[in-house]
Amino acid sequence: MNSDRKFLDQAPRFLFFTGKGGVGKTSIGCASAVQLADAGKQVLLVSTDPASNVGQVFGIDIGNKITAIPAVSGLAALEIDPQAAAQAYRDRIVGPVRGVLPDSIVKGIEEQLSGACTTEIAAFDEFTALLTDSVLTADYDHIVFDTAPTGHTIRLLQLPGAWSGFLEQGKGDASCLGPLAGLEKQRSQYKAAVDALADPQRSRLILVARAQQSTLREVARTHEELNAIGLSQQYLLINGILPESETAQDRLASAIYRREQNALIHMPAALSGLPTDRIELKPFNLVGLMALGQLLRRSEPLSMPDNDVTPATSAANLSSLVDEIATDGHGLVMLMGKGGVGKTTLAAALAVALARRGLPVHLTTSDPAANLTDTLNGALPDLTVSKIDPHAETERYRQHVLATKGAKLDAPGRALLEEDLRSPCTEEIAVFQAFSRIIREAGRKFVVMDTAPTGHTLLLLDATGAYHREVSRQMGDSQQHFTTPMMQLQDPRQTKVLIVTLAETTPVLEAAQLQNDLRRAGIEPWAWVINNSVAATTVHSPLLRQRAANELSEIAAVANHYASRYALVPLLQDEPTGVERLLALAGDHWGISKTPSPLVPTGHKGEG
Template sequence: MKFLERPPRFLFFTGKGGVGKTSIACATAIALAEAGRRVLLVSTDPASNVAQVFGTIIGNRMTDIPGAPGLSALEIDPQAAAQAYRDRIVGPVRGLLPDAVVKGIEEQLSGACTTEIAAFDEFTALLVDSALTATYDHIVFDTAPTGHTIRLLQLPGAWSGFLDSGKGDASCLGPLAGLDKQRAQYGRAVEALADAARTRLVLVARAQRSTLTEVARTHKELAAIGIAQQYLIINGLLPEEEAKQDRLAAAIYEREQAALRALPAELAALPCDRVALRPFNLVGLDALRQLLVATPSPANASEDEPIALDASSLGDLVDAIAADGHGLVMLMGKGGVGKTTLAAAVAVELARRGLPVHLTTSDPAAHLAETLHGSLEHLTVSRIDPHAETERYRREILAAKGAELDAAGRALLEEDLRSPCTEEIAVFQAFSRIIREAGESFVVMDTAPTGHTLLLLDATGAYHREVARQLDAKGAHYTTPMMQLQNPKQTKVLLATLAETTPVLEAAGLQADLRRAGIEPWAWIINNSVAAARPQSPLLRQRARNEIREIAAVAATHARRFAIVPLLKEEPVGVSRLLELAGRTIATA
């Protein structure tokens, strides 16, 4: 593997959700450790699944991985990091300042941007030379999906610039002293990221046009901030011999080869490795050890045994949604499970019935336009653009609060609004506007991958608590966005997953997080099911059999209602193919 030749100290794995970043990062960490290196594997994903892959509890501490001498792992826990951050800031003034003042500071530090910057502090601490990491030869970062990762890697420079130019004594994070102490650490982190001798970025992709286009954008954005040492891995390629035995496999193989022939020029210039699709789930040390080495395809055993499925279709779910006449439909889940495609499919099926539908996305790496590839009567499409929303928010605040300020006061306000986490507030406001629309029509929202969505819901919850604190004492009536999300008559949350061990576990974890916030998911959707596509290829049939156990777990343990969407021969791009996803029957393969 080219990306493993003369590896530097820091290796970052990034890419669109669902392309196999975690599996490849874990397999890389094992390979380095078995070569005699001391390795720390770090997940920066707020919805980390490293623990599920290794089958052990990890959490926010350096933990040795059983059965893999020399390998430790760490999952940066945003909530634990945020609490530690709050304690660092509030602890010194507790007991010295009035309780009301301390409570006000804590309230300032309760939002999503505090959670983000606190986790970011832990991330940058791993990039600087310290006793914390001195014993490790390599630190392997399994990052969150693309949009979140780009923001994470841009933050060292953004916060350094903000602190260098800032003149205020507070931001949305509370006292700036909490950030200013980290100035030197951020500077050293910037140097480490830009040093090709110390840092290598590995872009992980699937052989899909949309995925490769997004990876090309990521390559450009990260190269622009100085991360130039980049490699490419094309993961999960169907072997050519499988295409000779099955029309479905042949269509998938040709689709992948066409995407590779159209590889963007900037990616074609990068050192590239190709990793074959495996018939087994990538969970456990034995499976991970096989990922980066060549293995034979499965034999033709058990080819004639039927694969039985009994489940609703996506169309059945849409029938029940349409009966309400209006409402918010939110697609949530891990990156790469097909939320964008499913959101578009639900929206076009509702619009086909003559219902007014607004399809929107909060995903920083959104590609709704590419998925729809056309228009439809009764359907409008939008995107919550973080940059546009931040600029709108800045203008509104300057108009409302800056009009009566003198030049010095206005300059101070403008400086405060240049804080990188102003974006979190702006995106939340846009999210709130979208929710209000669902009172009169259908709004279908394609959310960002799990971790980013949880941060958005954290902001929604913080806003609700602040409104409740101010208005409950007055006995005033109010409705917050969080209350609308908690009302099943107004909001239906659809959890998207794949019939694989890790995505199902992650969807179950997301469901638990939502329930703690008082939001009950309405249904699960198992997307891209190989079993429901009736394959004949031995490799695909083995993957189909692996799916049955996961589908049974969803039915028995996790979901009150669920639907299965089959893997299609053609990519579901365009209105007509999206309507195919709402098929009425799930057949026996």
């Protein structure tokens, strides 16, 4: 079909939408699928997002089966459940060897299959059939994927297949070997799937971003990573740009507009050559066919409403959380959440607020995309800052393994070990070891950690759990006291986890899924922070007023169903960089009452 949007012009059979949480890839994927179907095509829309809300967008239950969308002729949808896929994947690999191999080997394989790497591989395993099984998909002209496979997953699948014997002989210091064990039968199917992804006649990847410097830097890294492994047919889609028409007589809207335009002007060079589309910010929630139909159209300026639709929202601000944290005198404070929700800024604000109180603080990040130095742009006497460098930590770990485990191997075994140490999960293990060293400091000072995006964080926690189980096995019935990192994370007296989100449907759903994952690991989140809220400030722009009103239901969901305590942080005119602005962000300078509002109560513990 021909479209005024480049990313849909002469669309190939497979379309993949990828990007950080909250950038709008689900809404755009759904709108694109509807537009293709309206053009007379048979379309299958597939979500591989664990917090998928495709069913909510269309107002029907979908689940892990191909389901026709009644309101759209020619459109069907499927939501792949990564957790169910991972369990089926584990059963398929472990089942044939149970009772055949020694129990110790079977337990080792099960241990290696417990991590997030397995979930990624299993989800890929599910949709490779959609790329290669002509019987299953023969009736569809287009297959639209919400959440593309990552470069991480594809690099795993490109590793050699000779791992089973390597594992059984106990040669591996395995990082990604577990998920890859027993894949030999699937390798031809996986190769066909990867070939399909790399074929520009069959596949197109659409990188979805917002007009923010950090988000554009992140999508530039994704572009380069995918390009390096042969996925070169990429388009850039910048979503949610504030129209210039909304800036009249609104200081906040004017500041946002200037900030976004500056980010677009200084876009990373790696993105400048990509075909690019821009979609303006919409005032409405992207649920239902009417909203989806308007998403890809050019916007008309809104008229000024007769009455003030900006809600008067009351909730605790960030300073109240800082006050509670400070009473402990020391401890680990971890900020978690999807990329793009503002964890780095909030971590820096918490750290400077604690340090200004005269408390010793170590601010650190395990997010390779974070730049704490730029955010702080200054120093405080009681504040130290560090960054876990994944590349440096990985090289240190790689050299250690080669010098110990590798020294005992023959040449073929060492070659396999070196190959494994080039896999992506090696980085996760190395970062975990650095993480473990830092959190020990929390016994005598505050350690505020800005974590990597959620998927990486959960991998890190899986590694923490594996370490805990290994230490427990080694200790056996010994009465010797020991404390593992996981025990520290599970102890609310030592660790406070803050989940950061935005007052939008998808980020809240993803944050709720993160909370469930943490609870399964025995970690109870201490608080939620709703960042960049329009409802927490005063605006005159008609579009922003409407968005402020739309936020109320999401804020209420956090307050009433998910959070034991929460804070609301407003969208600010100026980027909160530099110590003074960060202190203002964490302080009582917004004129927001701490008195509970009937609209948004201060929250009580929900089941999540």
